[in-house]
Amino acid sequence: MNSFVANRGFRLIMQKNFDFEIWQRFRRGDEKAFSYIFDTYHLQLFEYGRRFTLDEDLVRDSIQDLFFELASKKDKLSPTDNILFYLLKSLRIRIFGNLRKNKNHSIEVKTELTDEFFLSYVTDSDELEKEFRLDLLAEAVNELPARLKETIYLKFYKNLSNAEVAGVMQVNYQSVANNIQKAIHKLKSILQSDSDSIILFFQRYLR
Template sequence: MQKNFDYEIWQRFRNGDEKAFTYIFDTYHLQLFEYARRFTMNEDIVRDSIQDLFFELANKKEKLSPTDNILFYLLKSLRLRILGNLRKDKNHNIEVKSEIPDEFLLSYAADADDLEKELRLDLLAEAVNRLPARQKETIYLKFYKNLSNAEVAEVMQVNYQSVGNNIQKAIHKLKAVLQSSSDSVILFFHKYLR
């Protein structure tokens, strides 16, 4: 259902519907900001990258490819833009196109009333933040943004097998880290990341 809706909205936007463009911006700009902040805390670079992305989308709408997953399309485009802007920034030194900075961080804001559940999620977020940056980004895109392995591969500009490998390595490392913390955290982790 969402894919059909995304396809329709994207088509309307590509055909010049300003309300569709406004809807896309309003719906996704905060998620894009959150994702970009995982690469850098420099809010100027983050804002500029998002602004440049939407400016380019508006100016080249007729030439854009169709999509049935707007978030995937925007994340992929923003990742390329943010890494390009970080390369240009004198405070960052990124040599490889698909390389990501070490400061890619995940966090979990729990709204739960259950203190034990909150503690488990905090332990999980802490364990995830111990992973290498590429594995953190894979976990984020796969489980936090619900992208398919193929979509994660395309966003990160890696092959499909690398995504599966990153997920398996991350789960193995998380099991090792979380096993020492609490067996209940492992059970919680398995329940939500199967």
């Protein structure tokens, strides 16, 4: 277990260093760096945006607007060592704004859009036990309130820190910590498992 945690920590450090360098190159006008960022993250952004609305065109337009703004204001952007966090946060704000502007949208847009977030897990593994456990986990997570589902998604599925989750969701750090504890407690009841086992499963299979 200690070796697993150490290796995961090392990978996260390496990823942060890489993200910082790529982002810096992009800010300096490196077109290859910009292409890398778009190619690496645009599908993940679309997946995230679709969890708030069924309007795929709105999500695509929001992503396109986001990257256009990034390209046009690259020299004014802040440094970051987590590109995914930066993009998720920016896209979430833009989608909420576009939903509010869209008078023809069928959904009444609220501050949190709590009824719209849907979470699922997909694995290409041939290990039947792993697939079975992932299916059970997905079913259990989807019984959680939407706010808790989004917290779990960002924390465990997208590898964000508590502070980064708070930044994306525009809540305070303590709210994220509380949401995680509430979610784990509810999952413990649904899955009839202990909290440590649930957290370990998240770390092993969703990283």
